[in-house]
Amino acid sequence: MAKNENGKKSPSLLEKESTGGDIAxxxxxxxxxxxxxxxxxWLSFxxxxxxxxxxxxxxxxxxxxxxxxxxIEAIEAKDHRITPSEFWEEIDRFKNMDEGSPGTYRWFTLSCTGLSETLHPLINGLRRLRDPYPFYSHTSxxxxxxxxxxxKKVISLGKSEEMAEFLFHKVSIEDKWGHLVNRQRVCLIMNSLDISQNMIYEEANKKKYLMFCIALSGRKKINRCSVNC
Known part of the structure; x- marks a missing residue:
């Protein structure tokens, strides 16, 4: 069972890492x-x-x-450019969540508007390895x-082989969400999306998507809410 910096079992809904959003x-x-x-x-699954x-x-x-x-897929959403120290803090947090509640999380995602340039070699290497992963035999x-x-890239940054394995197998890095910090631009994107014309989704899923967007619209702050589809 993983423990946080205060020696308490982690993850917990009452630890400061989980409650920070309530006061942010x-x-x-x-x-x-x-x-x-x-x-x-998500609805495509x-x-x-x-x-x-x-x-x-x-x-x-x-x-x-x-x-x-x-x-569960756990996502950390950061509306700013991530520094190396913050990046590894988030990866450590993901790893503690995985170890503290085994089998709960299948995947962890760090979604942000950008990454420090010093992280680019690592992330580019991770993507070059992971993208063709299904194509080559694991023994090739x-x-x-x-x-x-x-x-070696991960170890050269002072991290362990275990951390390299966790990052490869369980973490996704999304650093292209810069457009989401511009409310006006997001509104234009959402208004241009006509889900009714998208035949990829079944009718039930189209309705779920529209109902979900309606539930979110006009609400600037949401502390805790669950929407079941």
């Missing part, structure tokens, strides 16, 4: 817009059941996996050599 005065619009952008993707925000993570989406049961020289190079 910024970032709520960014979270709402991020949820609306991600919802069509038959097992998607619900989403909650300002819980253990900023945002958590729940899915039913026939093999594993209910699993291509994969093994590439993974060793990636692992």
């Amino acid at each position: 005065s910024s970032g709520f619009d960014f979270q709402e817009y991020l949820i609306m952008c991600k919802l069509p993707h 038959e097992g998607f059941s619900s989403v909650i925000w300002e819980s253990i993570g900023d945002i958590e989406a729940k899915f039913f996996d026939p093999q594993k049961g209910e699993v 020289g291509v994969f093994e050599n590439s993974y060793e190079d990636y692992k």
Whole structure:
């Protein structure tokens, strides 16, 4: 069982890392817009059941996996450029959540408007390794050599081999959300999205998406809320 810096069991809904959002005065619009952008993707999975925000993570989406049961994607939403120190703090937090509640989280995502340039070599290397991951056999020289190079990048930054493995297998980095900090631009994007013309989604999912957007619209701050689909 993982413990936080005060020696208490973690994660917990009452620890300061989880309750910070209840007293924060910024970032709520960014979270709402991020949820609306991600919802069509979540709805494309038959097992998607619900989403909650300002819980253990900023945002958590729940899915039913026939093999594993209910699993959760935890998302930290940062409406600013991430520095190296903040980046590793978030990865450490993800790792503590995973160790403190085994089997609960299938994936962790750090969504932000950008990353410090010093992080680019690591993130680019991670993407170059992960994107063709399904193509090559895990026992192939291509994969093994590439993974060793990636692992060396992480270790050169003062992190462990265990951290490199966790980052590769369980963390997604999304650093292209800069447009979400511009409320006017987001409104234009959302107004231009006509879900009724998108035949990818079944009628029920179209209604779920529209109802969800209506529930969010006009609400500037949301402390804790769950919408079941």
